[in-house]
Amino acid sequence: THSFTHMLSRHHHSFSCLSSSKHHPRLSQSSSRFQQLFRLHKYHHSIFSAAQTAAQQFHSGHHCFNSTVHNRNMSTSATSTEQRDSSTHIPRKSHLSHEQSPYLLQHSENPVDWYPWSDQAFELARTQDKPIFLSVGYSTCHWCHVMAHESFENEDIAEYLNENFVSIKVDREERPDVDRVYMAFVQAFTHHGGWPMSVFLTPDLKPFFGGTYFPPEDKYGRPGFKTILQRIAKLWNENREALISQSDQIMQGLQQHTGEASASGGAHSEVALQQPDKYLKLGAMKFMNQFDNVEGGFGDAPKFPRPSILNYLFRVYHMYKESDKEMETFADQILRACLLTLDKMANGGLKDHVGGGFHRYSVDEEWHVPHFEKMLYDQSQLVYSYLDAYVATGNEFYADIARETLSYVQRIMSNGDAFFSAEDADSKPTVDATHGVEGAFYVYEYKELKETISGGQEDDTLKMFCELYDCRPGGNVKPTSDPHGELKNKNHLIQRKTFEEVAKNYNRTTVEVQQMAKDALQKLLAFRQKRPRPHLDDKILVSWNGLMLGAFAKAGAILDNMEYIDVAEKCARFMRDKFYTDNGILMHSYRETIAPIEGYLNDYAFLIHGLLDLYEATGRIDWLEWAQTLQEKQNELFWDKKNHGYFEVTGKDKSILLRMKENYDGAEPAGSSVSAMNLARLGTLLGAHTFTSMAEQCLAQNEYLSRAPHAAPHAACALHQVAHSGRQFALVLPENTRIRESQETRQLLHLIQNRLDPAKSLMFKDEFIGMQHEYLKDATPKGGKSTVYLCEHGSCQQPVNSVEGLKKLLHEE
DSSP: OOOHHHHHHHHGGGGGGGGGTOSOOOOSSOHHHHHHHHTTHHHHTTSOHHHHHHHHHHHHHHHHHHHTTTSSSOSTTOOOHHHHHTSOOOOOOOTTTTOOOHHHHHTTTSSSOEEOSSHHHHHHHHHHTOOEEEEEEOTTOHHHHHHIIIIITOHHHHHHHHHHOEEEEEETTTOHHHHHHHHHHHHHHHSOOOSSEEEEEOTTSOEEEEESOOOSSOBTTBOOHHHHHHHHHHHHHHSHHHHHHHHHHHHHHHHHHHSTTSOOSTHHHHHHHHSHHHHHHHHHHHHHHHBOTTTOSBSSSSBOOOHHHHHHHHHHHHHHHHHOGGGHHHHHHHHHHHHHHHHHHHHSTTBOTTTOSBOSEESSTTSOSEEOOEEHHHHHHHHHHHHHHHHHHOOHHHHHHHHHHHHHHHHHSBOSSSBOOEEOSEEOSSTTOSSOEETTTTOEEHHHHHHHHHTTOOOHHHHHHHHHHTOOTTOSOOGGGOTTOTTTTEEOOOOOSOHHHHHHHTTOOHHHHHHHHHHHHHHHHHHHTTSOOOOEEOOEEHHHHHHHHHHHHHHHHHTTOHHHHHHHHHHHHHIIIIIBOTTSOBBOEEESEEOSOBOOHHHHHHHHHHHHHHHHHHOOHHHHHHHHHHHHHHHHHHBOTTTOSBOSSOSOOTTOOOOOOOOOOSSSOOHHHHHHHHHHHHHHHHTOHHHHHHHHHHHHTOTHHHHOGGGOHHHHHHHHHHHSOOEEEEEEOOTTOOGGGOHHHHHHHHHHHTSOOTTOEEEEOSHHHHHHOGGGTTOOOGGGSOEEEEEETTEEOOOBOSHHHHHHHTTOO
């Protein structure tokens, strides 16, 4: 069993799903903030003796969840599929029936009388004088499904909830503001967190008790959900003043340490701005100390992709490879770490070899057995990482992985305009099954492989395939990765040998083995299509779409693929047409129609990020202008005028008790980190010193940059951008030239985009850009051809208008 502090020091991002053995490895609070929050824990044990016992028992049981996070399932807290099926389920309609969230709709026929997060529910709690039971999860959450089957479909538990509580169901992806506040409480209260999250509130929304997954009955010395409900109801009726007093103390502490009253890094992080290279190197050294030299990745199992680490290390690699001869060995070590990690992920079970795309994380050190959920934000960020690897090495393998990932997103996670959120880990093993099993869609028995690939014959094709992907008659999943035996006798594809090795063993050419594998995978794809598919969460979120459209734009520019750029532009237009209101406000979520939820910090930051990449891929000034407009609106809505940096919410919604900040870069980069990068890029592109200054202020309040830069790798990327952003490529086009129709122009762009120079800026000189940069005012196309001006610190070198001239300028000939 790992202590929480050890988990923090070892793998921040594995924390958030410990209780559910689940996905979203996003840490909701920083380690330093946790240390502050943990001081609040001393209050919790003095609330009342019964609640103290429940909390302590829950906490002791929680270590079971913690210790088994390395496995694909929880340990003794989990019930079998047969036990789950025994709960009574009498469908009924609830107040969730007309909601848009797929997660809420999954619960709309529970016997629990659920309400959405709404004034109606709050007023009901006040009127009936009842505490609130808040359940937070999301539609592709495995242990959310388990708790639903065990407890929320159980008539006895539902009846007790309905009589004694007002029950509220929240989709954390639709309402991250609600999730963030109460996750902060649960993490302070239990030292752990995850989904499903279960919190008990006063009618004025202040939390007083919480946890994550609870089994329905008492078991192994831990109270079950039914017992907890009874104790909470009794305490509410008999000792309410103590509960409310305790709630007030907890909220005061949370407000002091996480809300508007808290101070950020301030002068502590200004040191990083004064000595950026020192702290960039410090963070890289920390990651290299954690690097697994054999299997890749940073730290032990479970292993998460966390692409922001790779993006950061590629920047440090370029910084030392290009400018510091004494550090070339360190740079080479960094490059090897990035490439080995990307190789192992692409060849391992984290990648879906049959259908494309990447799963959430690996439960083992070999990247073999994953948690099978697929998230849109992972696909987008990993595309960036593989494109970085391609640009750094020129190896088409990395470009192909990016292409396969984008192809998967287009086929499965798109409505033709924008992108869906996630695919579930669970699916029904057969059409007649009543409940899903994790990984059922993605694994194969040996006899299925034999029948599908070689028509039931034990021929060389089958043998080569099984040697290539480590498939065996008894399955290839280790029991330690499958403690409940759900993958027994199953094979999950992992490429342990190279095509060359298999070709040599069977006296074939490498090309023949590659074609064999391609044909066999196509047969498996056709076979798999007959299985029940995992649930698709088809809501469209601005934030994740911003990341994805940026990935398509970047891929289009680097791989010279106009189709990808068209996909990106189509998504950007969808964002503008559907989510952007007449008063300049972004909305957050869409499913058939726009949900009445205004955008959060991440919606603005991630979309601006995507638009900037789209501008650099297309040269269309309207995308840059919209990015600027959104940035100005973001500053108006979220900027902390007192301590600098960005709040995650606007503060308009009075039901959100804490206005919090986030600086930790986890599964998704923090909105503040992305914003710092956006501000730095906009400052350069627009010659806007105000934006550059705000980028520096945003970084200065990030406590990690000077204390633990490895905890904020995307913020460290922004620090690098601020410190090394002098190099600007300005492309001047002849009148009426369209990039997609001009081969010469595309060749120049391709050369610029395929240079590993992460801090470079690319702008397209027109009247608007010329007005922002005095040194480009007189820049013109030379010889009637598209012309590149390479500028630094307000002065430009001699312009070039040919690929050969640009290569000489870049010293690449």
